[in-house]
Amino acid sequence: MRRLGCxxxxxxxxxxxxxxxxxxxxxxxxxxxxxxxxNVQRFSEQLERFHEAMTDLxxxxxxxxxxxxxxxxxxxxxxxxxxxxxxxxTGMIYGFYLPRAGSSLAVVPSVGAGRGELQFSMIAxxxxxxxxxxxxxxxxxxxxxxxxxxxxxxxxAKFNADGSMxxxxxxxxxxxxxxxxTNVPLKELLDPDMKERAKVRGRDNFYGRSWLLYHYLSLNKxxxxxxxxxxxQINRGKGSLEAAQxxxxxxxxxxxxxxxxxxxxxxxxxLDPIILPPGTxxxxxxxxxxxAMMSVRVxxxxxxxxxxxLALLPAARQVAAQYPGDAAVLTALAEAEHDxxxxxxxxxxxxxxxxxxxxxxxxxxxxxxxxFSKARALTDTREKTAAYQAARKPFLDLNAIENDHPLPLIHxxxxxxxxxxxxxxxxxxxxxxxxxxxxxxxGLRMTLAVQDLRDGHMSDAIGNLRPIAYNPHxxxxxxRVKALLTRVExxxxxxxLFKNGKxxxxxxxxxxxxxxxxxxxxxxxxSGN
Numbered sequence: 001m002r003r004l005g006c007x008x009x010x011x012x013x014x015x016x017x018x019x020x021x022x023x024x025x026x027x028x029x030x031x032x033x034x035x036x037x038x039n040v041q042r043f044s045e046q047l048e049r050f051h052e053a054m055t056d057l058x059x060x061x062x063x064x065x066x067x068x069x070x071x072x073x074x075x076x077x078x079x080x081x082x083x084x085x086x087x088x089x090t091g092m093i094y095g096f097y098l099p100r101a102g103s104s105l106a107v108v109p110s111v112g113a114g115r116g117e118l119q120f121s122m123i124a125x126x127x128x129x130x131x132x133x134x135x136x137x138x139x140x141x142x143x144x145x146x147x148x149x150x151x152x153x154x155x156x157a158k159f160n161a162d163g164s165m166x167x168x169x170x171x172x173x174x175x176x177x178x179x180x181x182t183n184v185p186l187k188e189l190l191d192p193d194m195k196e197r198a199k200v201r202g203r204d205n206f207y208g209r210s211w212l213l214y215h216y217l218s219l220n221k222x223x224x225x226x227x228x229x230x231x232x233q234i235n236r237g238k239g240s241l242e243a244a245q246x247x248x249x250x251x252x253x254x255x256x257x258x259x260x261x262x263x264x265x266x267x268x269x270x271l272d273p274i275i276l277p278p279g280t281x282x283x284x285x286x287x288x289x290x291x292a293m294m295s296v297r298v299x300x301x302x303x304x305x306x307x308x309x310l311a312l313l314p315a316a317r318q319v320a321a322q323y324p325g326d327a328a329v330l331t332a333l334a335e336a337e338h339d340x341x342x343x344x345x346x347x348x349x350x351x352x353x354x355x356x357x358x359x360x361x362x363x364x365x366x367x368x369x370x371x372f373s374k375a376r377a378l379t380d381t382r383e384k385t386a387a388y389q390a391a392r393k394p395f396l397d398l399n400a401i402e403n404d405h406p407l408p409l410i411h412x413x414x415x416x417x418x419x420x421x422x423x424x425x426x427x428x429x430x431x432x433x434x435x436x437x438x439x440x441x442x443g444l445r446m447t448l449a450v451q452d453l454r455d456g457h458m459s460d461a462i463g464n465l466r467p468i469a470y471n472p473h474x475x476x477x478x479x480r481v482k483a484l485l486t487r488v489e490x491x492x493x494x495x496x497l498f499k500n501g502k503x504x505x506x507x508x509x510x511x512x513x514x515x516x517x518x519x520x521x522x523x524x525x526x527s528g529n
Contacts, residue, residue: 021291027064027279032294033075035110037283043111045278046159047073050126051133052276053165054154057269060137066404068361069437071097071132072105073125074298079109085302095124098302099135101406101438102365105301106132118157120173126155135440139463140231143240144472145189148207149214156211163273168215170266174208178262181205186255189213191241192472212262219267223248235466237489289323293332300335309339320349327357334366338373346370350394364398365407372411376418388415409434410444428455435464442468446481450503456494480505 024031024044028051033040055061076082079094085107086096095108108125118126130151134142142150152174158166182204188194189209217227226247233243248254286294296316304312316336323329330353338346350367353360368391375387392415395408409430416423423431428451435441435448445464452461462485468474469482484505487497497504 021286021294023284023286024281025284026281028070029073030070031073031075032286032298033073033111034077034291034294035075041281041283044281046122047125047129048279048281049159049163049165049276050129050154050157053157053167053271054130054133055137056271056275057154057167058133058137060133062137066402066437068102068402068405068407069104071129072103072301074105074107074301075111076107076109076298079121082107082109085298094120095128097128097131099132099438099440099442101410101434101441101444103301104132104438104440107298107302117172118159123155123157123173126157127151130154132440135442135467139439139467140235141466141470142231142472143190143234143470144192145206145210145240146214146227146231147472149210149212152207152211153214153218163276163278165271165276166268167271168219168266168268170268171208171211171215174205174211177205178208178212181208184209186213186251186258187241190244190251191239194241209258212258215266216258216261217248220261234470287323287326287328289319289326289329292322293319293329296336297332300332300339304339306339306341309336309341312336313340313342325356327353327360327363330356331360331363331366334363334370338366338370341373343370343373359401361398361402361405364394368392368394368398368407368411372414372418384419388419391415404437406434406437406441406444409437410447413447423451442471442474453488453494453497453503458488462488 020037021032021034022037022040024033024040026044026048029044029047031040031044031047033043076085082088082095083091083093086093095106097106098104106125106128108128109121111119111121111125128151130153131147134147134150152171153168156167156169156171156173158169160166184204184206186209189206214227217223230243230247233246234240238246245251293316296312296319299308299312313336316333320329320333330349334346334349334353337343337349347367347370350363350370353363354367371387371391371394375384375391378384378387392412395411398405399408413423413427413431413434416427431448431451435444438444446468449461449464449468452458452464465481465485465488469478469485471478474481484497484503
């Protein structure tokens with residue numbers, strides 16, 4: 001899957017499968033790791049228990065996702081490799097998460113699934129998955145401190161031998177930060193504009209303070225209900241600081257209470273194992289070919305630009321030449337060929353994979369992507385219409401074997417709008433269903449918000465714009481969408497919002513591009529700081 005701005009990394013020499021690679025499949029996760037089967041099994045069970053703990057405490061139970069909409073966790077060999085894949089030059093990212101419809105992933109270094117105090121790599125992964133649950137379970141606008149504080153609150157956990165879990169423990173990994181790093185005043189913590197202006201001061205205790213404030217407001221009986229009131233105020237249009245003053249009262253008093261709380265005894269939750277079922281975890285040994293292709297696969301899934309794709313392609317072709325009968329290897333080759341712009345080769349590799357194994361989901365996806373790329377390049381109207389009809393076919397085939405996969409729904413919609421044709425009620429309904437299945441994909445939400453604006457459904461558009469506008473890692477896109485949201489909430493008409501058919505959002509982006517939701521600017525990637 002092509003994406004911009006990542007660092008090319010060869011984690012393994014092409015074709016060199018050093019140890020046993022395993023796939024652990026469970027209701028909410030797919031884990032790929034090169035390690036001891038018992039450790040991988042326990043690791044997957046702990047992730048499932050963590051999911052149950054979060055959804056139980058937040059009271060956001062929902063059916064398990066479709067197989068392709070689970071979070072895929074790639075366990076690489078070191079923190080340095082995580083940072084290279086993330087494009088991180090600070091050395092401060094310990095794991096990262098990319099929320100994308102049909103292809104959400106997390107990348108973490110080797111994780112030991114022991115009991116007792118968690119390794120920091122495990123804390124980083126739980127932090128990232130806490131973001132995923134948050135983005136999945138609510139469409140409310142949440143400020144950055146709350147998003148990060150909630151993730152720290154839940155990731156400060158412990159797995160006990162009897163299957164129970166402790167949640168909301170003291171965040172020991174933030175201790176030095178809280179006491180030694182530059183302090184973030186409460187008003188600055190609550191005001192994203194003040195926080196942005198203070199970036200020049202260097203390392204501070206923002207994450208530690210966010211955890212402390214969320215912990216205190218969640219567990220202090222005297223302030224029960226204030227956190228919910230604060231979120232309600234924000235989603236009624238108040239700024240974060242104004243909402244905090246309305247919900248929490250005197251912020252100077254709250255600052256004093258936080259300091260005393262930091263030095264005192266804190267509560268936590270201990271959850272009984274009976275409410276934390278680990279789910280069924282199925283282990284599978286990867287074939288020799290799949291293991292040899294893992295280096296290529298992780299980089300492709302993380303994302304490459306064209307230059308990086310061309311550099312990666314020889315390794316993919318080398319492995320495919322060694323294992324020409326392996327459907328999973330051919331599927332990975334199809335992705336590498338598509339990323340490099342070789343659409344005919346991508347289609348051929350996908351067809352070869354499907355001939356060997358019709359259940360290779362990503363082969364349908366890559367063939368569809370390649371056919372969409374070919375359709376986009378055509379100029380003749382008749383040829384273009386026929387090409388888009390053909391491009392829908394792999395996604396329709398995929399829909400037949402996995403009805404709740406979001407990508408076929410997205411591409412049904414795109415097959416019309418990319419031709420400049422109205423998507424019709426069925427196309428919009430498909431897009432809306434895709435957002436229901438993958439609410440964490442903010443690029444996809446943006447596409448739906450723009451369609452709602454075009455159709456004059458302003459209240460629906462506002463509901464989808466808010467999470468994007470308040471995305472704490474949204475950067476310039478979030479700022480542009482926030483300005484758009486202000487105009488829509490202020491009563492701007494459709495004619496005022498669209499100029500020459502394009503949404504007037506500074507640089508003209510209308511959110512309806514890319515191969516799928518999540519390929520756009522607002523992809524919501526989180527670091528594990």
